[in-house]
Each structure stands twice: as structure tokens, then as C-alpha cells.
Amino acid sequence: MTEAGRPALVTVDWGTSSLRVWLLDAHGAVLGEARSNEGMQKAREMGFATVLDRVLTELSAPAGLATIVCGMAGARQGWIEAPYAEVPCTLDHIFDRAIAVPYPGRDVKIVPGLAQTSSSSPDVMRGEETQIAGAVGNLGSGRHVVCMPGTHSKWVEIENGRVTGFTSWMTGEVFNLFAVHSILSHSIGEAATGIKADDPAFAEGLRRGLDEPDRVTSLTFGIRAATLLHGLPPGAAAARLSGILIGAEIASARKRYLAESKEVILVASGRLGEVYAFALGKAGLSARLVDADEAVRAGLLHAARVNGMVPEVSA
């Protein structure tokens, strides 16, 4: 019999540029947490095992405690490649394919990413599949649409427990490209962070992106023109850019996935969750917000159970 409060599992979300590690008990309660910028890019240089060892020591994780990993650590250029599972498939099918990492004295497994191999709409994810499991695990049958905003926002369709398809929008990365590397950098300057849902310039950009998603690379030039012609301030330029890109993403995803339903499960944390919840509302959609950190921990715990790495517990 397991005890609440006793370390039962280490869960790791190893992204491209960030590493997050939680020590959980068998019920999923958080006993310890570590975050660092030692994502895949840095860990490749330092050694994945070296980085993980140090973090586990910091967390005083008991020797031999099972460790489950999701994210870019399983990419070809990561720690060990965990080949993509392919849609359509169940979430448990993904977790069944977790790959063991040779690691003396500890059971370490990496969850695969998910691929959509159709030539008309090829797409990939690594890490989000685990968030989905945590977010929709208790929703039961029927059709669900999940929105996971970020650098490469993912919209996912789930029917009766199977992932049937998904699509990425490069919203976060495109915001950064425009704000830092394009002519809009002269309009935005250092104002590219901290955009809030209640900024009128965000709402204005959002309205335009929702109305004319096909004109996104044109609406963005309008920001530069508004600086030159109307003295648009840098903070408003950044907020308008964010609104345009998020609006275009939602309009495009709505057409693709929400012709019938208006319900979106929004998996996000903090300010990003607030901004997208506001934006989804303006698009006439109804968002149910699930915290992304909680979702990935719940998904990792489930993945560990599927792999027999922690005992089942009664609720």
C-alpha cells in the first residue's frame, strides 16, 4: 500500500529551451519542483544524464525512484529517440510506446511524440500529447477539441478517447520573428513582453485577426504604417501584433475544428491562459481552462501507470 506524501515518481517535461521536474507521491501530489533553462539545446552539450542527476540530487529524490519524461528529450536530436506514435490512436497507445533510457539504478522512460503523417497536413508534437492525457483523461467519451497555445500552438481533436487529428499554428514563434527580426521591430522596440488581454490594442488586433485571418501578413504591415501615420506607441504595436496573430489562429482553427461545437478545452498557464480565454470568448467560443502544468503532471503520472512504474491507488 502506498502512502500519500511519500515520493513515488519523478516526472519530467523536457522542452527545447526549458526543463521542469516534479517529485510526486502516488496520488500525484507535488512534493518538490525544479525548473531550469537546461532544455534539450543545453542538455545536448552538458549531457542529459548529467543534468538529470544534478536536479534529482537537488530535489533529494530517493535513489532508484522511477522517472517518466516527455517532450523534446525524445526527439531524434534529444536524449534517446522515442519514435512518434501516429494518429489516429488512443493516448494509452502513445504511452505504451514509451522508450526505456539506459540509466544505472533507475527506471527512466521517455514518452513518444505524436505524428500526423498525411501528406496534405503533416504535423508533429512532443510533450503536448502528455498534456492532453492530463487534461482530457476524465472527460469520457464524445468529441473534444483541445487548444494548447504557445510557440507552436496545437489544436487537437479527440473522439471517444482517440486523438483523430491535430494542427499547429506558429503563433508564438511568429510573434517573436516579427517583433525582433522584422521591420516591425522599429515599431515595437523593447515592448514585446507582458501583453494583457484587457489592453484595447490587443482587442483591436484580435478583432482584425478574427475578421481577416487570410490577411495576416498584411495586417502586420498595417502596424508599421500605423506607427508612421498615427504614432502608434510601441506597447500598443506589440499588443496589436499579438492580437492579430492569436485572432488569425483562432479563426482558422474554428473553421477547421469547431463547425458544430463551440466548446474548447484550453490547456495553458498564467497570462497566456488569460489572453487565450479572452480571445476564445471574443470568437464566440466557450473555453474550459485547464492549467498546463497540472495537465502535464497528470499526464506523466498516467503514462507512468500505463508503464507499471507506479502502483495504482484507489481515489
Place this chain on the structure above:
Amino acid sequence: MTEAGRPALVTVDWGTSSLRVWLLDAHGAVLGEARSNEGMQKAREMGFATVLDRVLTELSAPAGLATIVCGMAGARQGWIEAPYAEVPCTLDHIFDRAIAVPYPGRDVKIVPGLAQTSSSSPDVMRGEETQIAGAVGNLGSGRHVVCMPGTHSKWVEIENGRVTGFTSWMTGEVFNLFAVHSILSHSIGEAATGIKADDPAFAEGLRRGLDEPDRVTSLTFGIRAATLLHGLPPGAAAARLSGILIGAEIASARKRYLAESKEVILVASGRLGEVYAFALGKAGLSARLVDADEAVRAGLLHAARVNGMVPEVSA
């Protein structure tokens, strides 16, 4: 009486990153040409007059020959600001507002750019207004739609000799942003130049951009996925990216400007003209190609005539 073959005018297209100078006779025939990378950005450091002096000496331009300039030299951060003319207006109204540059012994004037100050669709151009004059000067009355592809592609609506509205798409700049600074740089590598209309990967991207212009930041991620899942080669990745962006631009501009007509005056040179002519055809539009270099020279000659800088000649 003027003579053919005798220098009558210096015409200058001074862009952000390039400078082009032609020595013309009064009929518009080219007697000499100089091109350099001393665009506005470099000329700001070196001095605009210093750069122009050297080029005119190289071309053996007669002392005191009138010089007409269009492009970014008239921007606020350029040589002397030539404040924007505002749409709707005639092309001659723009040229009437050319600004004289203090320049000992030589009549130098800079043509203003064009602004659309509406808060719903603010936009600006500098240089393209002169190309338009050269391209549509002989078309007479009626409604014309002009496409000028490039870093910031411009689509312009002209009715009975008045520019009634225009819209920019950041197609060329966005291609460069994605190819050089985004995750797609890992798919494209050094293959970002020399894309051809008859590349099947270009046609494939074009089809997708035309079909789903609202999904442009998603279709681009599909290129990365196609590299990972299907081994898409770098050259094909670059061509597909170009096709997606040009297809989305044309689909979006078609909706905005070509609901009734299918006729487009395409102002472009070389490979870019070929690529856009192919793309416009695939979009069901009919393109009449006008060489961009010829158009800007003809427009500058017309601007000089409006300003009484060269004598009228009989054809």
C-alpha cells in the same frame, strides 16, 4: 528642341538597401545606368549628396542636369522628408508635391510616397507610386488593379486615373524571416534562393496557400513536419514556403480587389515576374506583365515632366 540620345534627365530609385540611377534622354531612352547597394541605410552614413555625386561622375552626367528621385530617400529617416500624399488622389497630384533638395548647381527633387490613413487599413508606399505611373500611364480610364510583388508586395486599385486604395503584404520579408530566423531554417538551410515557378514544390505550396490563406502560419509549420516525417529536401522546403506565402497573398488580394475583374497589371522584373505570373494564372487571374525597371523609369520621367524638369517631346 531636344535631341534623342542627348542626356536630358537623371532618374533615381533610392530604396532601403539599393540604389539605381539611369541617365535618360528626353524620350526616356537609357543612356547610362548605375546600380549599387548604397540604399538609404548606407547613404545615411555616407551622405546622400556624396553618394549621388560619385554616381553622377561615374555616369558622366552633364553638370546641372535635372535629377528626379523616388523611394526611401524621401522618408523621414532619408535625405529630405517628402511628406506622403494621401489616397484617394491622382498620380499627378503625388508628383506635384515633389520636394526640392538643396543641391548646389543641380535641380534635384524627391517624389513623395503615398499613404492610406484610414484607421482600419493604414498603409504606406515609397517608390511604388512612381512604378504605377509608369505602368498605367497609358491605360486610360476605367478600373485597374496593379500587383507589385517584393519585400512588401503592394496591390493597388486605380479608378479613372486616381489611386483609390492599396494594401501591402509582407511576403518577401516573411519568406526571409521564416527561412533564416525560424525553426524552418533547419529545413531550408542554404536553399532559400533561386526558386522557380516550374518547381513542383512551389506549385504544391501555392495550391495550399491559395486554398487556405487563413492557415498560413500553420501551413508553414507543415514544412517542418514534412522534413521530419517525409525527408522533404531543403530546396523543396524553400520552394514550398515561397508558394504558400505567395498563394496566401494572392488569395487574400483577390478577395479584396478582384471580386468582379480577373485582370491584374503585374509590375515585376526577372524571376519574380515569372513566378508571380505563374501564380496569378493558377489563381484564375489574368496577368499583364510590365517590367518594373521600365515602369519606374517611365514614372520618373513623367514625374520630371509634371515638375517642368524636362521639356515635353512629341512622340
